[in-house]
Amino acid sequence: MAFSNVHRLLLPIAFLSSISLSLAATVTYDFEIGWVTANPDGKADRPVIGINGQWPVPAMEVTLGDRVIVNVLNSLGNQSTSLHFHGLFMNGSTHMDGPVQVSQCPIAPGSRFTYDFVVNQPGTYWYHSHNKGQYPDGLRGAFIVHDPENPYKDQFDEEVVITVSDWYHDEMPGLITFFMSKENPGGAEPVPQSALFNDTKELKVAFQPGKTYFVRMVNIGAFAGQHVWFEGHNMTIVEVDGVYTHPAEASLIYLSAAQRCSFLITAKNETGANYPFVASMDTTLFDSFPEDLDYNVTGWLVYDGALPLPEAALLDEFDVFDDMTLQPFDDEPLFGEPDxxxxxxxxxxxxxxxxxxxxxxxxxxxxxxxxxxxxxxxxxxxxxxxxxxxxxxxxxxxxxxxxxxxxxxxxxxxxxxxxxxxxxxxxxxxxxxxxxxxxxxxxxxxxxxxxxxxxxxxxxxxxxxxxxxxxxxxxxxxxxxxxxxxxxxxxxxxxxxxxxxxxxxxxxxxxxxxxxxxxxxLSIPTTGNAAANTADLLDLSGQPSPPKPLPEGFTARGIVALTFSIVTGLLGVGVIVWYGLAGDEGRPGAQGVGVGGEKGEKGDETYTCSRTAPVARHLERTTGRLIDGTTMNSSQNIMRVLYPKRTL
Ligand SMILES: [Cu+2]
Incomplete structure (x- = not known):
């Protein structure tokens, strides 16, 4: 980040409750949000949303207790925007939280907007646009709150911030239009093209022998959860989502979109090799497996820059660490029974x-x-x-x-x-x-x-x-x-x-x-109820509403019951069909699982799709077959995923 865009102002503040003199800073960021061109996976130039003419956007870094001021100028020209600071409580400043039409209006093209808040939480966060599905076009980055009293401060030498993300070659507005259209009745989410570490496919992290690193990992992606592991090194988890935890050993973690995990990694004592680390997208989320999907990204722990960067070994299965087993470092007990x-x-x-x-x-x-x-x-x-x-x-x-x-x-x-x-x-x-x-x-x-x-x-x-x-x-x-x-x-x-x-x-x-x-x-009203009625607050006529429900008297509540029973019933039928048609999984010719059709027998497209699509999606996730009737080919290397099972 350019120096001109961030100013730290140190203000000595004497707290009445303390005899010591504390230092609280005001950290000011001037962010001009605008379009730039980038090509992070080396496959496609595309317009991305940058800050101050740069992309990737800067990591924001503050210290616990700091006041943060972000002066935004929206220079996108063709889109409104906003910023959300994910994970920060915004206590006393809910109007600075960022979601559009929730706690603010969109920041209009050409307009300015200032976020001003105090950070009272340590740890690993991120910031992103919270407007119209905009952030996957690039407006997302890490937000780190340094903590002089980090309980693990004596156990590491350096901090490292690593973002992981999915990446699309197309811009969100077009993808959203297709996603929500009647041409996509099954609701298949657009599948990204690439995975990135720190917005590149060539991330190298310098490691020095014997040192221990506090690695802050943030999934700033739009869609894909990521399986993450480091070859030859174990992770000791010490923080999730800004909450310090008791240390927990992990060989592989799953980070969903928006989750953070910090862990200690101790470097080896020798410098005879460099080591890959990998993020592998959770492809079970995807309704299709496009040819151009490159679902792994590799980075390297570099002990010696003169030595080669080895390829990552593929795993047969992911043995995922169960985050439900973590305990917060402060041992806060279970709250009482809910009100x-x-x-x-x-x-x-x-x-x-x-x-x-x-x-x-x-x-x-x-x-x-x-x-x-x-x-x-x-x-x-x-x-x-x-x-x-x-x-x-x-x-x-x-x-x-x-x-x-x-x-x-x-x-x-x-x-x-x-x-x-x-x-x-x-x-x-x-x-x-x-x-x-x-x-x-x-x-x-x-x-x-x-x-x-x-x-x-x-x-x-x-x-x-x-x-x-x-x-x-x-x-x-x-x-x-x-x-x-x-x-x-x-x-x-x-x-x-x-x-x-x-x-x-x-x-x-x-x-x-x-x-x-x-x-x-933007001609958005700022008083009144959801319908902007100020005279009668209980008159909601004219409130924005979604499209009408399905015809034929089916309510969404009815669909719940019906979908649930049909999923259960058809799954059984589907599995039988699958066994009958398929033989072993992936055999060519074992296509068309029977319930993946997009048009229904009753001739009412919406009526029928709402029921068959979830079943089809479920089946394809179960069987590896895709909704268009094709199968995943063997080179696409479907991995077995072991998610933690919890039983009483
Ligand atoms: Cu979801």
């Missing part, structure tokens, strides 16, 4: 525009006319009534300091990394794959760990369930959403409105003028 439990089921289904949408229960997220925070601030006593936020922001109003459980049931055969803004959650439970609904399991609170792992993004397994718990001690408007960017676009999000009356007291009349100016520039 409120929010149960959400993940469903993919079609609406009558033919597009494939993602639902929590019967709601696919659709942004309100007024940013939800601004509705909080302009709805008086009615701010505690979820109706004012509109049906399609899927709002839940929380009271200050409530204990809240989120139960997520996955009625989809995909893996989903769920992220909560404004909090870490205690991860109380994660079922194995195919476990069905949490309510129908025999798991009780007695099964929850006494000291649960905490993080801000947790992976939910296919057709499984998770239970998260957090304390509503941070007044704000916070999204809960899948961090696969495609699923944010298709609506897999809900809104927590936490302590709205407290928010009115702390932020009422204090939204900065530059924030409001961006709303004005």
């Amino acid at each position: 409120q439990t929010v149960t959400l089921s993940v469903i993919m289904a079609n609406l009558n525009d033919g597009g494939n949408y993602a639902f929590f229960d019967n709601i696919t997220y659709t942004a309100a006319k007024v940013p939800t925070l601004y509705t909080v601030l302009s709805s008086g006593d009615l701010a505690t009534n979820p109706e004012v936020y509109g049906e399609y922001t899927h709002p839940f109003v929380l009271e200050k300091d409530q204990i809240v459980d989120i139960v997520v049931n996955n009625i989809d055969p995909g893996r989903h990394p769920f992220h909560l803004h404004g909090h870490n959650f205690q991860a109380l439970w994660r079922s194995e794959e195919e476990a069905g609904l949490f309510e129908e399991s025999n798991v009780t609170s007695a099964s929850f760990p006494a000291i649960p792992m905490r993080r801000d993004t947790l992976v939910l397994y296919p057709d499984g369930n998770i239970v998260l718990r957090f304390k509503a001690d941070n007044p704000g408007v916070w999204l809960f959403h899948c961090h696969i960017e495609w699923h944010v676009i298709s609506g897999l999000a809900a809104t927590f409105v936490e302590a709205p009356l407290a928010l009115q007291q702390s932020l009422g009349g204090k939204i900065p003028q530059d924030h409001l100016d961006n709303c004005a520039a």
